[in-house]
Amino acid sequence: MIRAPRRAARLRRAGLWGLGWVGLGVAMLVWQVVAVVKHSALFPTFTATVSTLWQMLTSSFVTSDLIPSVIRLLIGFAISALIGIVVGLLTGYYRAVREWTTAFFDFSRSLPTPLLIPVALVLFGLGGTMVVVIIATAAVWPVLINTANATAALEPTLVDTARCLGLRGPALLTKVILPAVSPQIFAGLRVGISVSLAVLVVAEILGGSSGIGFFISSAQQSFQITASYAGVLVLCLIGWVADSLFLLVERRLLRWQRGIVGGVHD
Amino acid sequence: MGGPDKAEKVRASSSREAPDLVAFESVETQVVSPAVMGNFRSRRNVRVRRRLRMAGGVVIAIGLWELVSVTQLVSSTALSSVSATAAAIGSNAGVLFSAVGQTLEAWAVGLAIATVAGVIMGALVGRSRIADALTETLVRMMRPLPSLALIPIAILVAGLGLKMTAGLVAFTSFWPIFINTRYGVAQVERLLLETATTLGLRGLALIRSVVLPAAAPLIASGFQVAVGLALVVTVSVELVGGTGGIGSYVLAAQQGNAVANMYAGIVVGGFLGWVLNTGFAGLFRRLLPWANQREGSE
Numbered sequence: 001m002i003r004a005p006r007r008a009a010r011l012r013r014a015g016l017w018g019l020g021w022v023g024l025g026v027a028m029l030v031w032q033v034v035a036v037v038k039h040s041a042l043f044p045t046f047t048a049t050v051s052t053l054w055q056m057l058t059s060s061f062v063t064s065d066l067i068p069s070v071i072r073l074l075i076g077f078a079i080s081a082l083i084g085i086v087v088g089l090l091t092g093y094y095r096a097v098r099e100w101t102t103a104f105f106d107f108s109r110s111l112p113t114p115l116l117i118p119v120a121l122v123l124f125g126l127g128g129t130m131v132v133v134i135i136a137t138a139a140v141w142p143v144l145i146n147t148a149n150a151t152a153a154l155e156p157t158l159v160d161t162a163r164c165l166g167l168r169g170p171a172l173l174t175k176v177i178l179p180a181v182s183p184q185i186f187a188g189l190r191v192g193i194s195v196s197l198a199v200l201v202v203a204e205i206l207g208g209s210s211g212i213g214f215f216i217s218s219a220q221q222s223f224q225i226t227a228s229y230a231g232v233l234v235l236c237l238i239g240w241v242a243d244s245l246f247l248l249v250e251r252r253l254l255r256w257q258r259g260i261v262g263g264v265h266d
Numbered sequence: 267m268g269g270p271d272k273a274e275k276v277r278a279s280s281s282r283e284a285p286d287l288v289a290f291e292s293v294e295t296q297v298v299s300p301a302v303m304g305n306f307r308s309r310r311n312v313r314v315r316r317r318l319r320m321a322g323g324v325v326i327a328i329g330l331w332e333l334v335s336v337t338q339l340v341s342s343t344a345l346s347s348v349s350a351t352a353a354a355i356g357s358n359a360g361v362l363f364s365a366v367g368q369t370l371e372a373w374a375v376g377l378a379i380a381t382v383a384g385v386i387m388g389a390l391v392g393r394s395r396i397a398d399a400l401t402e403t404l405v406r407m408m409r410p411l412p413s414l415a416l417i418p419i420a421i422l423v424a425g426l427g428l429k430m431t432a433g434l435v436a437f438t439s440f441w442p443i444f445i446n447t448r449y450g451v452a453q454v455e456r457l458l459l460e461t462a463t464t465l466g467l468r469g470l471a472l473i474r475s476v477v478l479p480a481a482a483p484l485i486a487s488g489f490q491v492a493v494g495l496a497l498v499v500t501v502s503v504e505l506v507g508g509t510g511g512i513g514s515y516v517l518a519a520q521q522g523n524a525v526a527n528m529y530a531g532i533v534v535g536g537f538l539g540w541v542l543n544t545g546f547a548g549l550f551r552r553l554l555p556w557a558n559q560r561e562g563s564e
Binding site: 015024099111114213 | 315
């Protein structure tokens with residue numbers, strides 16, 4: 001009775017998933033057709049871009065641009081995640097801290113981070129450190145705000161009950177609060193990843209001496225348009241891989257609360 | 267019979283692309299707990315205290331800035347003092363004002379295009395399961411695509427100018443609006459739809475008076491993400507392309523070693539972002555009073 005619908009459901013999910021890839025294929029086809037019809041030097045075909053990408057993956061691009069970018073991304077994102085979660089928990093949990101910081105945080109997160117790139121250039125010069133700092137400053141906000149909002153909106157009964165049962169300090173934090181707010185933390189982290197990737201490029205265009213952003217802009221300046229497009233494609237793939245890994249980890253870590261949340265919401 | 271089917275729906279919907287999350291300042295609307303009320307403090311006092319603390323936080327931040335600059339913790343070639351920055355804002359008010367105007371123009375044009383396109387396409391795709399599935403992978407690839415990486419290509423294809431900036435802004439801001447509309451429209455309760463259909467609403471009327479209002483809170487939060495994103499894109503294009511506006515102003519100041527002017531531009535840019543963010547948040551709180559209620563009831 002339960003088994004049959006479940007299998008049907010799985011089949012249907014697989015079908016929907018397949019349709020997603022069909023949609024992607026259609027988009028690539030459209031790109032190809034439009035590029036062939038337009039026949040412009042500024043708009044290479046999809047196949048030309050992919051073959052350039054293939055060549056790049058066996059060239060020095062990997063060691064001199066791709067890997068440095070990925071390392072900067074990981075370090076910057078890790079810093080922002082750590083700061084965002086810790087400060088978010090503090091501001092969410094203590095009303096006074098929240099009130100003192102609200103206005104300042106509101107302003108800081110509204111400030112478009114790329115504006116800070118010139119400052120970072122002055123402070124850290126050209127290169128990787130500056131890029132990492134910019135990533136961390138940009139990506140910290142979605143994590144921090146999501147964590148703080150979720151912690152502040154915690155059911156008071158939950159915290160009070162845990163306290164009555166003798167949970168205090170670190171135990172209260174790791175056993176009750178963190179699990180309760182983890183879905184929102186994950187949502188924030190996911191936004192943070194795409195923010196990291198976005199500012200990585202601008203920072204590298206403006207002040208990198210290596211990296212994918214640097215590669216894209218120098219390819220454009222030397223009129224290697226196809227390489228420029230291929231660079232964007234690389235970023236697209238990195239973003240997609242990061243996002244998929246993220247969903248995978250989230251699904252595994254938050255498996256326990258899927259049933260609960262689903263049950264309550266539906 | 268309804269049990270497993272329902273469970274499947276939940277799973278299917280949660281495997282779908284999640285919308286961008288922006289809380290409507292849920293902190294602000296938090297109900298004061300009875301324990302606090304028991305202190306004989308009126309709600310108004312609590313609110314006044316909150317305002318004071320918020321202002322205090324800003325004062326402390328400015329004080330720290332001044333302290334760091336006076337003690338030369340960060341050298342004066344990289345950080346100007348508060349007073350010097352304020353003076354720079356004052357003496358460059360005219361230039362800054364026109365820079366802000368230029369930035370806002372590209373921002374507004376791009377965002378307007380993105381909103382119209384995003385809501386219409388999101389509503390169409392969200393209403394159809396097949397269209398939804400067809401676009402799923404594409405959206406998952408496009409969403410994390412840092413469209414800022416397209417700046418060099420856009421400059422080459424469209425040249426420097428409003429058309430290029432606004433186009434890039436529109437492309438970037440389209441995604442959060444589209445994704446949230448699609449998700450919001452697909453999430454409208456079936457009971458609501460069936461009731462409306464029974465009452466004779468169909469087609470456009472159904473979408474306009476039932477589907478869109480029900481999806482409005484999510485659309486609004488997608489729009490709010492787009493507001494910030496559009497500003498980031500505009501400023502980035504200005505930084506990279508030197509097309510005028512607040513981004514170019516800051517970069518030019520840095521290149522000319524005018525530290526105070528650089529910070530003046532940053533403060534003004536931050537203020538611009540803050541006004542846009544809080545302005546739209548307030549507007550939506552007023553326009554969509556049911557948005558928070560739904561959040562609060564769960």
